Amino acid sequence: MSDGGDPDLPARVFLTRVIEPGDEIAGRWVRELGVVEVVRRLRDGGRPLPGVSGRRWEGLRARALRAEPERDLDVARAAGVRFLGPGDVEWPRQLDDLGDARPLGLWVRGRADLRMWALRSVALVGARACTEYGAHMAAGLAAGLAERGWVVVSGGAYGVDGAAHRGALGAGGATIAVLACGVDRPYPRGHTELIARIAEQGLVIGELPPGDHPTPSRFVLRNRVIAALTRGTVVVEAAHRSGSLVTARAAQRLGRHTMGVPGPATSALSAGVHELLRGDAVLVTDAAEVVELVGAMGELAPDRRGPVLPRDLLAPGARRVLAALPGRGAAAAREIALGAQTTEDDAIARLYELRALGYVERHGDGWKLTRQAMISVRRPRSPC
Structure with a gap:
């Protein structure tokens, strides 16, 4: 059933019929005594293995008397199923991290x-x-x-x-x-x-x-x-x-x-x-x-970002000036400069840049947002 040539394979098949999965006491028996010796003791029914009560020992013995590993292997073979033990080349080594709770073997289809x-x-x-x-x-x-x-x-x-x-x-x-x-x-x-x-x-x-x-x-x-x-x-x-x-x-x-x-x-x-x-x-x-x-180093998830808006492409100084304009009406360059925390000359230079991009327009001595800018820049945010 296994290409790994595990000499303990029939004994392990026997134990899968007798021992419940994850039984750490039985796992310790296998580690300390070897799987063949554990099977011999269960079959012979002499002195109980350590760590079990008399009642549990009798239950294990009753299961051992009914176990037929060769029959299990024949049934598995007919169903297209193979058995792997820890000594098999196909055995996943990470299962060994379970210690004494490691599976005694795995049936694989x-x-x-x-x-x-x-x-x-x-x-x-x-x-x-x-x-x-x-x-x-x-x-x-x-x-x-x-x-x-x-x-x-x-x-x-x-x-x-x-x-x-x-x-x-x-x-x-x-x-x-x-x-x-x-x-x-x-x-x-x-x-x-x-x-x-x-x-x-x-x-x-x-x-x-x-x-x-x-x-x-x-x-x-x-x-x-x-x-x-x-x-x-x-x-x-x-x-x-x-x-x-x-x-x-x-x-x-x-x-x-x-x-x-x-x-x-x-x-x-x-x-x-x-x-x-x-x-x-x-x-x-x-x-x-x-x-x-x-995964391996370098298998990184893509950055999660919202959509890129036209105003995101503006230089930081231009964005500050744009944000300083009032939502309604016009404002003088001096007032806009105060809001943007810059000089009046810098604010005026930014305003002409923003006008060329369609964000603002000049009204006499004042400046105001264009209709399109009011939609994209001043759109109310949802409270959610």
């Missing part, structure tokens, strides 16, 4: 190289019951990232996850779905077609063996893999108790970039994002801003 794709990837996560705004932003961000050569990673769920995957696929880009169940068993069922399309054009990965079902705790623990796999996590919409905040906080603990897309201050579905933004998360509004944060 799709042809792409997971390690290479993960090197330039961004997580897009958010609310399942998202608004139209959330879906629009997720799809737009994903498409923009895909067009810039970035891989979009999400959880395959309804709402923001689905919009992110579709946005990347629609742009002809790459996307990875990280599932909280067996990768041969798409969840949610309503996304069966989408997940099949992701497997065809991208990758579907998970920690659980073929046929295994999702549980609430597995969704939460799956999020640490999304956070560790990617260069940064963007939260599009999230309420205060959203699971996507778990992903963002895991990313922060791992030293990854954390970003948030702002929403209306009155929206409960943006309250969790705003909480992140009040902390260490960075506000982003498009793919260019995301790439500026997670």
Whole structure:
């Protein structure tokens, strides 16, 4: 199943059927004793491994008695699924940052190289019951990232996850779905077609063996893999108790970039994002801003500016004189000079310059704004 030739592969497959994802106690067993020894102790049922109660040990033993790694590998092979262990050449090394919570292995569906794709990837996560705004932003961000050569990673769920995957696929880009169940068993069922399309054009990965079902705790623990796999996590919409905040906080603990897309201050579905933004998360509004944060040096987002108006092209002295003219009626050059904080001679020179440009006109000994200048310079500003 793996080209890396990992001699521990059957033992790791065995443990994915026995040990729950993210179990740090089991991760310590593997680190200290080796995966083969842990499997032997679970199968033999002798002295319990350290750190577990008798009741939990019996539960693990019951699972171990039912585990059939060779059968799991056969089922996976028939479904076009391969298994990767930490010793495999395709293993994403950044997952090792999880320490003892590192996955025991990953089941992978799709042809792409997971390690290479993960090197330039961004997580897009958010609310399942998202608004139209959330879906629009997720799809737009994903498409923009895909067009810039970035891989979009999400959880395959309804709402923001689905919009992110579709946005990347629609742009002809790459996307990875990280599932909280067996990768041969798409969840949610309503996304069966989408997940099949992701497997065809991208990758579907998970920690659980073929046929295994999702549980609430597995969704939460799956999020640490999304956070560790990617260069940064963007939260599009999230309420205060959203699971996507778990992903963002895991990313922060791992030293990854954390970003948030702002929403209306009155929206409960943006309250969790705003909480992140009040902390260490960075506000982003498009793919260019995301790439500026997670990309290489020099991948900068364009400057954000309002429209350039004709008066913006005036020299500073001319702008000051123009601003010193009254909104109605004419004013003498002496009065204009006082308002512009310059000499009368300088003010007169600027006024003739402005007359040539169509901003002012002379009335006897006074000067006044032209009708066009009054529209462009004195237009009332909205209180909003």
